[in-house]
Amino acid sequence: MTAVSRVPAHLCEAFPPARACLADALAQGGDQRITLDPVTARNSYGCIAEPDPDLVRLGSSTASTIGSAGFAAAEELLERLGLDTRGGFRRGIAAAAAARIRRGILDLAGVERNSGVEAILAASGTDAHLIFTQMTLHRPGAPWLVLMPEPAESGSGVPGALAGRHFADHAAMGNDVTKGALVSPCAPIETRRYALREPDGSARNLAEIDAEITAAIVEAVAAGRRVLLVAIDVSKTGIVAPSPGCVLAVRAAHGDAVEVLVDACQFRLSPERLNRYLNSGCALAITGSKFMGGPIFSGALLLPSTVGTRLRALPMPPALAGYSAQCDWDEAWRAAETLSAPANTGLLLRWEAALAEMRPYGKIDEQATRAIAMSFGQAVLAAMESNPAIEPVLDHVDPRALGDGFGEDLRTIFPFYLVRRTGTGQRRATMEQARQVYRQMPVPAGTSRHLRRRFELGQPVAMAHGEGALRLSLSAPLIAEAHRRGEKWLRELATDAFAKAAEISSML
Template sequence: MAELFVPLDRLLAGGGDSRLAVSAASGLNEYGCQPMPCPETLSFSSSTATSISQRAYDRAQMAREDLTRSAIDIGIEAAFDERIEEMRNELRTHFALPPALADVVFSPSGTDSQLQALFLTRKLLGPELVTVVVAADQTGSGTVNTARGCHFSAATANGGRVQKGEPIAGLAQAVTSVALPLFDETGEARCHSASDLNVFEAVERAVTGGSKVLLQVMDSSKFGWRAPSDACLEAITARWPSEVQIVVDACQMRLGRARLKRYLERGYIVIVTGSKFFTGPPFSGAVMVPGRFARRLDDASAVPPGFLEYSSCSDWPQNWPSLRARFPVRTNFGQWLRWEAAVEEIGAYYRAPDSFRMAALTSFGEALERLIAASPSLALLPWQDGPKDVADEELAQRTIFSFTVRHGGRMLPLAECRKLYRALAGHAGELKPAAQACLIGQPVALGVSLGSDPSPSAALRISASARLVSEAWSPNADVAHRNLQRAIGDAGTTIASLESLLAGSDGIKPGDVSYGS
């Protein structure tokens, strides 16, 4: 139990991979976040990562105290396992999911959850798999490794030293991967029909070749896009019901509760996080598994030896006793506390009335589009077209606002967008840091490099989040309105800071090369 009594910020930054490491010099991780509240930072970075809120920090502190008291009565391992099971029930309640519909498997990050999804799919379909990754250019950087059952970092969340990119013993065997990008080489998004055809043909080739398929689909991407279409997924499952398992990458969590329920009812495995839209501290992952799979998945067959380092007994539901018994008993306090914080944010969001959630996201989105349109240097990227689904509720509208930056007559490439991103967050570097630290979504490459510059063009992102709604909500309409206007004003300050950095920059030079259009 000694580990429980170290400073809370250290616990929140532990039990994960190197992405959680906090710099001794800056007090920030590589995403510009810190494991303690920082209300002075303007934060619109939920498409990447967000520092913990005071409300969530207090919840984590209280949870630690509660666990300590419970551990005195029944022991730390039993108390920890009991609390994790309670969190499963809380998540299902917040997402309005019947207990029998979904089992929840926790992990330190969405990337770890991808490995869990691969492990589960191998148990359902057999060990020989082709993983087809849709929107591979719009998912996490670790997916290129997890899709093949390989290590995605130099260390696991449980402290094991591994070799990044090397096969995980027993998990990578007979697994190959196909990556399907969402954008073409020029940075243009493929249309719905072309994307659907690309996915269908990739699955068809794999099945015709005698393979079973893990089809990882995107809902939603770093730009808020979904691929392939629901019609495409229905056609694939109708044609190959026993050969294909669909896994939904919903790590952004920008989907309605009705859509999440529909995915599970259709037998799709869904990967979620509490650290993107819901603004829990980075990182926290979970796999939602259709309850009808429980009997097939809970068996005493051997677990790949290399995968044992990635998961612990308490990660798995208590109604899977045989499978749980194959994993070591460990208490990952960092993973647990980050989920405690995320559950608090999720609950706060859904405690706001439905009508207010809709109105707040709509008002913020409309204001942000006007602010970007008024900027001389920013150009908003088009949002994915197509009919809106009522199953997405208030999240049927845009919540990620991606834009390119023009300076000196050209679109800034990825390398220079990274300089802007770091300076805006207050980091000292080639550019003078912004006077007001502003966190936005990390730059995302558009296509591949063009011309002689090795860096492709890129887009930055400002995002609406659950916290924007929960912190604005008040039963007093005037107070709620003022709170929302304050958030819109902070977004305006963020854009003004970007313009100021461009105007006073010596590190971003006007050039003659044009990147994209």
């Protein structure tokens, strides 16, 4: 089985013939979230499979429409792969591209060449969670307890993946599966969630989360269990929990009884912090579709040498044949040869696009990057404060707790409530009302500048009391564009985005 099928007729009508095959290929090798609607040619996130130059991409905390640089890079790889409409491709080229992409990911993460850290490709961040969990649960020994963050701040499919269950009705390699059914007989004895927010929607005290996690692990290990701790750095709304210090402490204190997977799918942590996790024996799940600004469904696992050595000695869980392909893995993983698909070509194309989107950003020095991020953050907060229909979700980020100075001044996700007037005063927009605004933001809504502009925002996150918080996010492509055009341009975009969101909300 290959990861790309025949080009659907509706795509041939929605896109120019020369691009039809690439548009189709970019939408293959994932679950139904990436499938293009036959009428609108958009996926479930509202993104099309080709560049949309007039769209302002401020939604990288959820998904980004593919940019021109990414599309061109994917188009070039598609040609080299020799992909045909029956799904045939040059396997040697695919394997070489996968190896180059894996190395490119490690270079982006600042991983030293001789560190022994490995990258494994995955169709999405959720797929990365499932693959790592299945590999871990198949280790012989004591039963596993999985500690995970609340799904509202990670992903709706993550709890199922961590519980060893199919999280959708369609697996990445084209298999039809039963959502909620066990992936394999190996499942954790218990999964337990820890909250990131209080019942009123405010962020929990980080020290309290650290204490809760530490106590749960001590209790589980004392009871003869092993623990898979899933930490998050950062969440959908920018929260880091438990603290990096806590994560490294429990990993060091309990050895092989505690395995750690850091959900870094937003890819919004410093290289220093990322490598501190790896050097302490923690695995990380990342994606190329959030801060990197690549198209959705490009995930990867980063495994430190100790974890890779431990897992590589095990046979490949048979159920992973539906979620992974041979060249997603380094050739040292002999067990990957048992996977039926040689390559997920759609995944390779999406990662090729993501790496291309990151290249201009990588050429900007750190001082300039920090200056742009700080200026943007100040402009966003000022724009929110000056608009009575916007209420920021202010969660303090203490750089001392993160250990690298990446705190308030380098925040790149800005969640906010829409405040609506009612007969008795004001109230925050509900989740459904926030969804309606989210869907209308990419559509021209009037003649004024802010209403003419088309915006891509982050999907609303469920908060307390049925309220929904939209998100405005900074990405690598936006930073690169601001470096070229000036910070004033970026500040203007933020002001206009809030103005349009507030006006749409007032008309609902």
